[in-house]
Amino acid sequence: GAGVSQSPSNKVTEKGKDVELRCDPISGHTALYWYRQRLGQGLEFLIYFQGNSAPDKSGLPSDRFSAERTGESVSTLTIQRTQQEDSAVYLCASSPHGSLTDTQYFGPGTRLTVL
Amino acid sequence: ELKVEQNPLFLSMQEGKNYTIYCNYSTTSDRLYWYRQDPGKSLESLFVLLSNGAVKQEGRLMASLDTKARLSTLHITAAVHDLSATYFCAVQVWYGGATNKLIFGTGTLLAVQP
Incomplete structure (x- = not known):
């Protein structure tokens, strides 16, 4: 079946502009996660959605970052007034239930470059 | 704050040789993953280790977990x-x-x- 998809695959923007990144999870997966991977580094957790529960936003680095999810489907990560330090690959993952026994399946990522 | 440290950060090895990658973490956890990432690609799940003493093998890779030591290893046999x-x-x-x-x-x- 289809895996996690993300769009765009690449995004180049100017400093100060807003960007929106999209994630389509695997159909039926109730849990969705956003991570950020800076060049040469591991992944940093950003935000976690589980069903209709309030999202865990504890990883968002500043109030310029926000994310929404429509039901148990598409999610968008929005970065306002982008800065050069926002340049990274943004990875989305989904899992069936968000439980301790789940495995997270990752999308291909969106590479964001802020000039 | 939970920290997860791997070493080495970079490993250059010859084909046919064996080596081990180490993963130490700073708090209790009963679930540890190993992922592989090719350049420009996303992450591919390799192993999920669920309990103390768990060992999993796939081809030339073998992963183990010691929850008491908070240590996991990824062993590479006869690298290609x-x-x-x-x-x-x-x-x-x-x-x-x-x-x-x-x-x-x-x-x-x-x-x-x-």
């Missing part, structure tokens, strides 16, 4: 060029329904030379 990639370990943290997230190590870049 196709294994060249970055390998991440990740520890799952769970706060009773509030959060289910992975804390990743820094990654080990493996380069297998012919």
Whole structure:
């Protein structure tokens, strides 16, 4: 079946502009996660959605970052007034239930470059 | 704050040789993942280790978990060029329904030379 998809695959923007990144999870997966991977580094957790529960936003680095999810489907990560330090690959993952026994399946990522 | 440390960060090895990547973490967790990432690609799940003493093997890779030592190892046997990639370990943290997230190590870049 289809895996996690993300769009765009690449995004180049100017400093100060807003960007929106999209994630389509695997159909039926109730849990969705956003991570950020800076060049040469591991992944940093950003935000976690589980069903209709309030999202865990504890990883968002500043109030310029926000994310929404429509039901148990598409999610968008929005970065306002982008800065050069926002340049990274943004990875989305989904899992069936968000439980301790789940495995997270990752999308291909969106590479964001802020000039 | 939970920390996950991997070493080495970079590993250059010859084909046919054996080596081990180490993953240490700073808090209790009963679930540890190993992922592989090829350049420009997303993460591919390799192993999920669920309990103390768990050992899993796939081809030339074998992963183990010691929850008491808070240590996981990824052992490479008779390396081949196709294994060249970055390998991440990740520890799952769970706060009773509030959060289910992975804390990743820094990654080990493996380069297998012919």
